[in-house]
Amino acid sequence: MSTETAAGRFGRYGGRYVPETLVPALLELEEAYAAASADPAFGEEVARVLREFVGRPTTLTPARRLTEAWGGADVWLKREDLAHTGAHKINNTVGQVLLAKRMGKKRIIAETGAGQHGVATATACALFGLPCEVYMGALDVERQALNVFRMRALGAVVRPVESGSRTLKDAMNEAMRTWVSQVSDTHYVIGSAAGPHPYPTVVRDFQAVIGRELRTQAQAAWGGLPDAIIACVGGGSNAIGVLHPFIGDASVRLVGVEAGGHGLASKQHGASLTLGTEGVLHGSRSLVLQDEDGQIQEAHSISAGLDYPGVGPELAHLAKTGRMEVRTATDDEALAAFYEVARLEGILPALETSHAFARGRELARELGAGRHLVINCSGRGDKDVATISARGVPPPVGVKA
Amino acid sequence: MSGEIAQAFARAKARGEGVLVAYAMAGDPDLPRSVDVFAALVEGGADILELGVAFSDPIADGPVIQGAAERALKAGSTLKRVLDEVVPAVRQRCPQTPLVIMTYVNVIMAMGEARYAKLARERGVSGTILPDLPPEESAALRATFDAEGMDLIPLCAPTTPPARAQAIAKDGRGFVYCVSVSGVTGMRAELPPDLSQRLDLVRKAASVPIVAGFGISTEEQARTLSAHADGVVVGSALVRAAHTEGPAAAKALCADIKRGLRR
Numbered sequence: 001m002s003t004e005t006a007a008g009r010f011g012r013y014g015g016r017y018v019p020e021t022l023v024p025a026l027l028e029l030e031e032a033y034a035a036a037s038a039d040p041a042f043g044e045e046v047a048r049v050l051r052e053f054v055g056r057p058t059t060l061t062p063a064r065r066l067t068e069a070w071g072g073a074d075v076w077l078k079r080e081d082l083a084h085t086g087a088h089k090i091n092n093t094v095g096q097v098l099l100a101k102r103m104g105k106k107r108i109i110a111e112t113g114a115g116q117h118g119v120a121t122a123t124a125c126a127l128f129g130l131p132c133e134v135y136m137g138a139l140d141v142e143r144q145a146l147n148v149f150r151m152r153a154l155g156a157v158v159r160p161v162e163s164g165s166r167t168l169k170d171a172m173n174e175a176m177r178t179w180v181s182q183v184s185d186t187h188y189v190i191g192s193a194a195g196p197h198p199y200p201t202v203v204r205d206f207q208a209v210i211g212r213e214l215r216t217q218a219q220a221a222w223g224g225l226p227d228a229i230i231a232c233v234g235g236g237s238n239a240i241g242v243l244h245p246f247i248g249d250a251s252v253r254l255v256g257v258e259a260g261g262h263g264l265a266s267k268q269h270g271a272s273l274t275l276g277t278e279g280v281l282h283g284s285r286s287l288v289l290q291d292e293d294g295q296i297q298e299a300h301s302i303s304a305g306l307d308y309p310g311v312g313p314e315l316a317h318l319a320k321t322g323r324m325e326v327r328t329a330t331d332d333e334a335l336a337a338f339y340e341v342a343r344l345e346g347i348l349p350a351l352e353t354s355h356a357f358a359r360g361r362e363l364a365r366e367l368g369a370g371r372h373l374v375i376n377c378s379g380r381g382d383k384d385v386a387t388i389s390a391r392g393v394p395p396p397v398g399v400k401a
Numbered sequence: 402m403s404g405e406i407a408q409a410f411a412r413a414k415a416r417g418e419g420v421l422v423a424y425a426m427a428g429d430p431d432l433p434r435s436v437d438v439f440a441a442l443v444e445g446g447a448d449i450l451e452l453g454v455a456f457s458d459p460i461a462d463g464p465v466i467q468g469a470a471e472r473a474l475k476a477g478s479t480l481k482r483v484l485d486e487v488v489p490a491v492r493q494r495c496p497q498t499p500l501v502i503m504t505y506v507n508v509i510m511a512m513g514e515a516r517y518a519k520l521a522r523e524r525g526v527s528g529t530i531l532p533d534l535p536p537e538e539s540a541a542l543r544a545t546f547d548a549e550g551m552d553l554i555p556l557c558a559p560t561t562p563p564a565r566a567q568a569i570a571k572d573g574r575g576f577v578y579c580v581s582v583s584g585v586t587g588m589r590a591e592l593p594p595d596l597s598q599r600l601d602l603v604r605k606a607a608s609v610p611i612v613a614g615f616g617i618s619t620e621e622q623a624r625t626l627s628a629h630a631d632g633v634v635v636g637s638a639l640v641r642a643a644h645t646e647g648p649a650a651a652k653a654l655c656a657d658i659k660r661g662l663r664r
Contacts, residue, residue: 180461184560280507
């Protein structure tokens with residue numbers, strides 16, 4: 001089922017609000033993507049790389065101790081953290097870099113927040129032999145040293161962005177500005193299901209492999225569909241990827257969890273679906289955090305990947321039409337969830353993913369025993385250890401403090 | 402279309418000159434002093450003033466104008482305050498000069514398109530340039546502006562294919578803004594070799610005058626381009642001059658460029 005109401009439009013949201021210089025490139029991308037989508041050979045190539053290199057399908061893991069601790073629905077984890085490079089981001093970058101090669105592009109640029117998309121883009125570029133430049137907010141360069149190293153090790157150039165809030169939004173501005181200057185031979189790999197048309201559609205389609213696998217795996221595991229699926233939402237690529245194949249299934253509750261930061265009242269959060277207003281940011285009309293004069297506000301989250309004042313247009317549409325339920329989790333709740341998952345399931349989830357886990361308990365209880373709750377485990381937490389350990393580690397399990 | 406913009410082109414043509422559209426950021430370094438900058442640009446020979454209204458995320462702008470936007474935001478510049486405080490003051494000091502607002506679509510949306518068009522027109526703004534609003538997205542806004550007598554000035558880019566450029570030019574309002582280089586705003590030592598050919602194509606199809614902008618900062622560039630366009634836009638070079646040396650320096654640069662526009 002598609003929520004696209006016209007090409008590139010999801011209800012009121014979407015569109016292509018970019019400098020005229022970029023419009024021909026977006027039209028070219030739209031056309032090339034349509035041709036690639038219709039070409040079985042392209043689909044097979046993407047599927048082969050996902051299988052051979054990325055490690056798909058990722059497993060659907062029963063979370064037995066979380067299920068017991070939460071006392072409600074059976075909890076299952078869709079393990080995108082087990083995909084190569086440690087997050088779902090690789091699904092999209094493999095697809096887009098193959099598409100760029102098909103279009104004859106000579107180089108790749110990308111923006112990154114937490115660095116997962118940057119690493120995934122650098123990885124796909126290494127695999128397919130294209131030079132890669134990644135724009136990253138200077139603050140994120142500091143917070144995500146491991147991923148900065150990984151990108152450099154993979155041969156990419158990392159360009160710290162000093163403007164604005166020095167985070168993801170500014171990295172995206174800089175990547176778009178660079179793209180305007182080099183549009184003839186460069187493909188811009190956007191990592192979120194955001195940006196100008198056709199990106200929200202392209203990214204969603206490449207990420208929808210998560211939800212498609214989940215359908216099959218749920219059938220095999222318990223012979224039905226999930227009763228609810230939770231995913232964290234920054235720009236929203238993991239969320240739309242896991243949720244999209246279930247939009248038409250009315251019995252499946254779709255839940256997005258945004259960054260509550262220091263709390264919704266603090267004005268320091270990333271809750272654009274919850275508190276954003278309609279606006280245009282980075283090429284599409286969606287819900288954005290802005291002041292009454294239309295200036296974009298700085299988002300805050302302990303997780304660099306949710307620290308974004310916008311959200312993909314399709315998710316804005318799903319939220320506004322009520323198809324997706326939207327909740328928030330604060331920094332502290334995400335941190336608590338990180339340790340809960342680590343100690344009950346032996347998994348260190350990314351801080352982004354920890355937001356989804358933070359709302360798991362109440363949702364499991366709302367659903368009740370015998371129901372099936374799936375949490376999209378969008379990425380692993382290795383990249384976040386500096387941020388998390390700086391706040392002190394709780395005492396070991398089974399040892400008196 | 403706004404009579405004021407057409408008159409400015411007609412006056413310049415009668416004098417045997419190309420039009421100088423001069424850009425500065427409203428609110429840089431603060432609101433009152435930016436009025437002095439605009440007045441200086443007109444004293445230097447600017448025929449049309451382009452008032453930048455700062456946006457936090459300016460994807461079409463290079464570092465000079467981005468820096469100006471950051472200063473303007475810090476000084477409290479908003480679209481509302483520009484319309485209330487800067488536009489009337491500039492009108493008073495330069496009553497003959499048409500004013501055009503350049504900003505991003507989100508800033509206009511936040512005020513409300515119809516409210517903006519009405520208020521801006523009342524204050525004496527003739528046209529609006531929105532670099533992130535391509536033709537595909539502009540129909541509704543343009544109808545709103547047309548009803549109010551506000552020109553939505555379209556842009557053509559170096560990457561715009563000929564047929565698309567002709568369609569944009571044919572249906573233009575105010576003037577057609579031909580972006581000279583693939584890139585963001587900012588000075589360039591060299592302009593692309595095929596620029597004059599592109600300008601000729603757009604000019605032939607256009608129902609309104611055409612100007613070239615982005616990357617232009619010298620008398621020589623203005624001279625070369627004025628053979629193929631009805632005028633030029635100069636932004637970053639003026640913003641930098643005003644910021645580092647003050648309004649008099651921006652005025653002097655306007656006068657230099659204006660010399661290049663004499664035919």
